Amino acid sequence: MLRIILLLLLFLPAKSFIQIKDAWMRPAARGMNSAVYFEIINDGSSADTLYAVKSDLAKLTEMHETYQRGNMTGMRKVNNVVVKPKSSFKFQPGSHHIMLITMQKEMKQGDKATILLRFKRSGDIKVNVEVKM
Ligand SMILES: [Cu+2]
Numbered sequence: 269m270l271r272i273i274l275l276l277l278l279f280l281p282a283k284s285f286i287q288i289k290d291a292w293m294r295p296a297a298r299g300m301n302s303a304v305y306f307e308i309i310n311d312g313s314s315a316d317t318l319y320a321v322k323s324d325l326a327k328l329t330e331m332h333e334t335y336q337r338g339n340m341t342g343m344r345k346v347n348n349v350v351v352k353p354k355s356s357f358k359f360q361p362g363s364h365h366i367m368l369i370t371m372q373k374e375m376k377q378g379d380k381a382t383i384l385l386r387f388k389r390s391g392d393i394k395v396n397v398e399v400k401m
Pocket residue numbers: 332333343344365366367
């Protein structure tokens with residue numbers, strides 16, 4: 269019996285210290301772009317890195333950051349985001365966001381979606397996203 273329990277424990281996934289909070293995205297028509305925002309909370313004692321994002325909502329899903337150059341605001345792709353231990357990192361308007369480029373279908377306020385975040389230590393985390401303004 270003990271042997272069976274030990275065996276089961278081996279197959280349990282490692283406990284993730286990463287939590288995703290308040291995930292939402294902007295409504296968008298088919299063919300347009302949208303953006304997803306959320307907060308990553310790292311309760312663990314080591315840093316974790318978000319290195320990829322997957323979604324079938326759009327033709328392309330990228331991690332972006334917004335930057336300022338003089339009076340110009342632009343955005344550019346980032347390859348990863350490091351979340352330090354015992355801290356949080358916010359994807360929010362005017363800052364980091366998940367860019368959904370060319371939506372495959374219309375998403376209206378109140379609709380729900382899921383995206384997949386891939387972390388180096390915590391693995392894949394499925395995130396429920398609410399569509400709101
Ligand atoms: Cu963007």
